[in-house]
Amino acid sequence: MESSAPALSFRPATGSDTDALVALVQSAYRGEASKVGWTTEADLLDGQRTDADAVAELLARPNSRVLVAERAGELLACCQLERRGERAYFGMFSVRPERQGGGLGRAVLAEAERFAREEWQAAELEMTVIVQRSELIAWYERRGFRRTGVLSPFPYGEERFGVPKRPDLAFETLTKVL
Known part of the structure; x- marks a missing residue:
């Protein structure tokens, strides 16, 4: 059967x-809207996940690329890649909460891996994930x-990254050989 x-x-x-990117990232991680999806950080953090200045700065960096995924002109997901020598950093990964769980995230991750490997000849993809996000870490391990x-x-005290709801937050680095 052919998909229409x-x-x-x-x-x-x-x-x-x-x-649109700021709205997408915010909706995927913070606030009530994010709770529709499974990638929410709303139980760990309040406040903003990013802002227009931070996105503009990422877009202006010479070794950075923000990829967007669209269907029929609708922005559904995004991620940011940054070239770091033989590695590429993967971040700002966001999928609209109501579209999570249907394979869109896997498709974006696959495109990010393809881009880093083919366009930048990166040997490894690297990211950081809040250690308390065990379900998200498990998702990445399956990939x-x-x-x-x-x-x-x-970064406690830097509200541009959010307002922590607990005192023990930390990031763990995850890597994947490409």
């Missing part, structure tokens, strides 16, 4: 996408990432 749904397409984000045990502190 328009194909998913990927493109680099531009400055005109900034407001070939491994936990490194390398922890970095949450």
